Amino acid sequence: MAIDLFYFFVFPGLIFAAITGAFLSWFDRKITARVQFRKGPPLLQPFYDFFKLLLVKETILPKMGSPVVFLLAPVFSVFGATMAGVFILLPLFNITTGFRGDLLVIFYLLTIPSFSYIIGSLASGNPLASVGASREMKLIISYELTFLLVIAGIIMKAGQLFDLNSIISIQQAGTPFIGSLSGVLLFIAGIFCLQAKLGLVPFDMAEAETEITEGMFIDYSGSAYAMIKLTKYIMLFILPAFIVALFMNGFRLEGINILWAILKIIVVVLLLTLIRNTNPRVKIKQAVKFFAIWMNLIAVIAIVLIAFGY
Amino acid sequence: MSKKTLIPIGPYHPLQEEPELFKLYCDGEIVRDIKWETGYNHRGIEKLSESKTYDQVFFLVERICGICSTSHPFAFANAVEEIIGVEVTDRAKYIRSIIGELERIHSHLLWVGLAGHFLGYNTVFMWAWKYREPVLDLFEMITGNRNSYAMFRVGGVRRDIDESKIPEIQSVLDGLKTKTDLLAGAVMDDPVIHARTKGVGILTKQDILDYAAVGPTARASGVAIDVRKDDPYAAYPLVNWKVITAEAGDVFAKAEVRLLEMYESVSIIEQCLKGLQKSAGQDIALKIKEIPEGMGMGRAEAPRGEVFHCVFSDGSNSPARHKIRAPSYVNIATFKKACIGQTIADATISLAAVDPCYCCTERMAVAYDSKSGKRLMNARELTELSFQRTSEIKNKLI
Numbered sequence: 001m002a003i004d005l006f007y008f009f010v011f012p013g014l015i016f017a018a019i020t021g022a023f024l025s026w027f028d029r030k031i032t033a034r035v036q037f038r039k040g041p042p043l044l045q046p047f048y049d050f051f052k053l054l055l056v057k058e059t060i061l062p063k064m065g066s067p068v069v070f071l072l073a074p075v076f077s078v079f080g081a082t083m084a085g086v087f088i089l090l091p092l093f094n095i096t097t098g099f100r101g102d103l104l105v106i107f108y109l110l111t112i113p114s115f116s117y118i119i120g121s122l123a124s125g126n127p128l129a130s131v132g133a134s135r136e137m138k139l140i141i142s143y144e145l146t147f148l149l150v151i152a153g154i155i156m157k158a159g160q161l162f163d164l165n166s167i168i169s170i171q172q173a174g175t176p177f178i179g180s181l182s183g184v185l186l187f188i189a190g191i192f193c194l195q196a197k198l199g200l201v202p203f204d205m206a207e208a209e210t211e212i213t214e215g216m217f218i219d220y221s222g223s224a225y226a227m228i229k230l231t232k233y234i235m236l237f238i239l240p241a242f243i244v245a246l247f248m249n250g251f252r253l254e255g256i257n258i259l260w261a262i263l264k265i266i267v268v269v270l271l272l273t274l275i276r277n278t279n280p281r282v283k284i285k286q287a288v289k290f291f292a293i294w295m296n297l298i299a300v301i302a303i304v305l306i307a308f309g310y
Numbered sequence: 311m312s313k314k315t316l317i318p319i320g321p322y323h324p325l326q327e328e329p330e331l332f333k334l335y336c337d338g339e340i341v342r343d344i345k346w347e348t349g350y351n352h353r354g355i356e357k358l359s360e361s362k363t364y365d366q367v368f369f370l371v372e373r374i375c376g377i378c379s380t381s382h383p384f385a386f387a388n389a390v391e392e393i394i395g396v397e398v399t400d401r402a403k404y405i406r407s408i409i410g411e412l413e414r415i416h417s418h419l420l421w422v423g424l425a426g427h428f429l430g431y432n433t434v435f436m437w438a439w440k441y442r443e444p445v446l447d448l449f450e451m452i453t454g455n456r457n458s459y460a461m462f463r464v465g466g467v468r469r470d471i472d473e474s475k476i477p478e479i480q481s482v483l484d485g486l487k488t489k490t491d492l493l494a495g496a497v498m499d500d501p502v503i504h505a506r507t508k509g510v511g512i513l514t515k516q517d518i519l520d521y522a523a524v525g526p527t528a529r530a531s532g533v534a535i536d537v538r539k540d541d542p543y544a545a546y547p548l549v550n551w552k553v554i555t556a557e558a559g560d561v562f563a564k565a566e567v568r569l570l571e572m573y574e575s576v577s578i579i580e581q582c583l584k585g586l587q588k589s590a591g592q593d594i595a596l597k598i599k600e601i602p603e604g605m606g607m608g609r610a611e612a613p614r615g616e617v618f619h620c621v622f623s624d625g626s627n628s629p630a631r632h633k634i635r636a637p638s639y640v641n642i643a644t645f646k647k648a649c650i651g652q653t654i655a656d657a658t659i660s661l662a663a664v665d666p667c668y669c670c671t672e673r674m675a676v677a678y679d680s681k682s683g684k685r686l687m688n689a690r691e692l693t694e695l696s697f698q699r700t701s702e703i704k705n706k707l708i
Binding site: 201202278280 | 315316317323324325336338339426427428429430431432433434435436437440500502503505506653654655656658
């Protein structure tokens with residue numbers, strides 16, 4: 001029991017994932033700034049942002065709508081993300097859970113933040129938030145199938161194994177899954193799903209600043225918004241970690257390999273950052289089409305290739 | 311009719327730097343109707359102008375718009391010179407045109423950046439604004455100011471461009487050409503930008519004529535309207551250049567027209583620099599002793615379209631009446647045509663595509679009763695109305 005709470009709140013759960021995610025968020029912002037000829041924020045900027053929102057700024061409640069749901073939704077999103085984080089990170093750090101179906105649980109848990117955002121923003125009663133929520137809903141419907149196909153592909157590659165521990169150990173014994181044609185295709189589809197899950201350009205239409213002024217999060221302020229920021233930090237770490245576990249044989253935690261582990265995460269985050277800085281935002285219709293046709297097609301082709309042993 | 315949601319753009323919104331209010335009545339994501347309200351920004355410049363001398367009015371009209379800040383003095387100078395009936399020296403014409411075209415370049419670069427920002431493409435935003443920086447430095451070198459250049463006066467310009475500065479201007483222009491190539495490549499060839507801007511916010515030729523739209527907004531729909539050609543002024547008849555038009559009328563066409571116009575502007579400036587070398591030794595300003603009675607109309611092609619100034623002089627040292635029409639005044643109205651039936655995502659970029667400038671647009675209307683000829687609302691009544699409204703809102707809040 002105590003060890004479970006430790007897993008959840010300290011390592012590799014809430015505190016560890018949030019701190020790592022905050023540093024990754026700094027990295028993302030710094031790279032963005034360098035790409036755009038700017039200087040970028042100092043290393044601790046994500047922490048300043050978070051603690052300012054949490055401790056200093058007042059939380060304003062919307063007059064319309066339900067304040068309880070409005071305030072609980074960000075908390076749920078943090079817990080959902082942390083829970084998913086624990087399931088993703090425990091196998092990565094070689095802690096065996098003995099849980100044989102964690103891949104599917106992770107898949108479900110990863111959708112909780114998005115659903116919490118939708119519920120919270122709808123509870124605010126703001127028309128801009130409702131536009132954002134409807135966009136997010138459409139986006140979830142479109143990318144979730146692709147994401148499931150990617151996971152299905154990985155399960156097939158691993159030989160019908162549903163747990164992350166064995167998937168990592170299979171890759172560490174043989175070659176990483178990204179080293180094959182089908183793996184590369186699945187990786188491409190997976191990266192775009194990550195982009196949509198994290199709400200980064202070109203799939204940030206749910207919070208499009210210049211269209212609907214941060215959409216879903218328009219009415220959030222103070223500590224409630226701090227919780228959303230926290231979720232975003234956690235997601236920015238655990239999703240790349242998940243991709244590393246699925247495609248790049250996870251972490252090995254001895255000697256020089258620790259450096260490799262860090263490098264892998266950074267490469268994935270760098271890829272996401274570069275995609276977000278070299279594309280304009282697409283319309284929701286185009287995003288749905290992109291996932292429903294192209295990404296699903298790529299994932300299905302990859303699965304067919306796997307079936308033929310490529 | 312199903313129930314519509316009101317999506318407000320404004321009064322303060324990240325899409326626009328200035329206060330304005332567009333009410334989009336939406337059915338889901340589709341915009342069904344719009345209403346727009348301005349009036350947050352009215353400064354009474356036309357009235358102020360009547361209390362200033364002709365020399366001071368230049369500094370006043372320069373502050374109508376921060377971005378196209380030379381087009382207003384340009385048009386005002388044209389208007390006043392029409393009253394007097396003088397023509398400035400060739401050298402002054404060249405200098406005026408150089409300033410006007412440099413402004414067009416910096417304004418179009420600014421627009422490209424903002425358009426990128428509105429599409430969520432912040433890299434283009436930052437890059438375009440970085441490339442705009444040398445142009446502003448050039449302004450500082452030539453005029454002493456990065457913005458609001460204070461170059462114009464009745465009968466000429468205030469500062470000369472030295473022979474020694476020409477190579478440096480030329481080198482900045484050369485650098486600008488390569489940077490524009492890069493930017494044009496990034497914008498014109500990006501498939502995602504195509505997907506976002508092609509076929510969006512289309513204005514047909516007829517729409518342009520109906521709304522009397524001007525500038526790049528009109529030229530992107532195939533209407534070759536350009537004051538520099540239609541009513542030549544300054545050095546524009548002395549140099550070779552062509553009016554850029556596109557046919558499609560969508561947001562992409564507007565971007566294309568603006569990007570290609572930057573190349574034209576660079577070529578105009580290069581020819582003007584040669585003209586400066588030819589006209590060395592000429593005066594840069596005529597000595598104007600007094601402004602006779604009369605009316606003068608001046609037009610200038612601002613980066614956003616035609617700026618129109620009409621000045622009545624009663625022979626005193628300040629205008630008796632000064633009427634200004636800025637291009638955004640007609641261009642913003644086309645937004646209604648462009649956005650109805652589009653999604654919210656498209657509506658915002660079609661609004662941005664006309665490059666609206668609200669502080670140019672603000673007008674005050676005075677209503678007269680058609681029968682008695684009496685003024686309907688005077689200052690006191692308006693103030694009382696405002697108090698009444700405020701107390702109503704207060705009561706509602708309490």
